Structure formats: C-alpha cells, structure tokens
Amino acid sequence: MSETLKVVVDRPDVNVAVLRTDGYINNTGGEEIARQAYTLLGSGVNRLLLDLEKTKIVNSIGISILIEILEKLLDQGGKLAFCRLTPTIEKTFQIMGLAQYARIFPAPEPALAWLRGETE
C-alpha cells in the first residue's frame, strides 16, 4: 500500500507560492510539503497557499508539520492559506485551532487575493 504524496509548486509572484498536494498528508507527506516550503522560504517566498483539492485524508502528524511551516512563515511576517479542503479536513483544522492563524478558502482565487493583500 502506498499513498505517497505528490506536490506541485507554482510561483505566481516573487513572494507568493502555491503548493498543490495529491495524496495522504502523514509524516512523510508533511515532510515533503515542508521540504518544498522551506526551499521557497529560502528564496524569498513568505506567502504560501496550500491547495489540498487532491488530498482526501490527513493525519495529526502531518498537520503538526504544517503547524511548523506556519510558525516559520509567521516568524518571517508571512501568511499561510489553505483552499479546497474536504469538509472533514476543514473541521479538523478548526478543531486544532489552525484556522485562527491561517485562512481557509473554498477556491484558489480568493486565497491568492488575500495573500497579495488585495482583500481583508
């Protein structure tokens, strides 16, 4: 059985990047997201959108790695947004309080507008 996570990176602006995930966000999936995120942070990105449209399941170990990414972004004055979450993943983020520090959007466009500071 393998649920290896795939991550596709897009960089629409110099300081904004989108990570599109496909698969299970567990420890190895979370580490792959972190590896890509930290490479981007090192090259000037401080606003990240995680598009989870193709991720149908996560676990708390994977989410704890997302919290590490959030911590690093906040330390750099950055922002983190999520979009296209399943209802259960969104509910889990709410339970954990992640939504207090990162924004959740139904689609990529309003998320990118918020990351660029075009909307509140």
Place this chain on the structure above:
Amino acid sequence: MTIPVAPEMEIAATAQVSALGEWMEMGRDKIDEVKMAVVEACINAFEHSATPDHKVELAFRVGAEEGGRGPYLEVDVTDAGHGFDPTRLRTPEIAAALRSSRKRGWGIKIIESLMDDVRIESGEHGTRIVMRKYR
C-alpha cells in the same frame, strides 16, 4: 481485522469504515469523520503503545439504539501495549504549539471532536478505544 504496526496500515482500516458506512447509508462527510478518527486511533497505537506483538486489532459494529439516536457505526481499536492514564492527557493548544518544539499530541482531541461517543479503556495490558458515530 488485525493490522501490523507498519507505515500507512491505518489506511487499510479506513476501507472497512467506507464499506460499512455506505451500507448503512451514512453521509459521506460522517464516513470521512469516522475514517479520520480511526486513522488517529491507529497511529496513536502505532506510536505510543509499544505493543509487543506489533499488531493492532480493530472491530467494527453496526447497530441501532432503539428509541435513542438510531443507527450507529462503532469501531474499537485495541493494542496490547503498556497503556496510559487518559485522565492525565494534556489538551493541546495551537498558541502553545506555535511557540514550542512540541507540536504533536492532537490524536485524542481529534477523535473526541469527530465522534459522537468515545470510551478509552487503558491499563498495563493495553488500550482499547471505542468510538461511535450515529448516522
């Protein structure tokens, strides 16, 4: 069913939840919530129980409370590890997690939030988490 303590074996357990949930006409979002809770219970056992037989047992029951809350799906996740005292679990907080190197420990909170009834029986011979979701 019995699953080995091995990476991603928790996903095998979620297939049973999908099949039973669909059979009893539980909504998709509720099925997904049960699957998430089962994943958390399994990885809790994998990570913390130190079960000597390197296995986790799962039992699935479909039932109904007459005159009560109706049909339900119940899942037990049992390990033969060293157990823990559920009354001494610390409830994690996101603000503290953001300032600390400790960012884990969310499993039981997630299970209790996603399921309708949760019972934890734990002692020196192992732990059983019984989780129920009504349709």
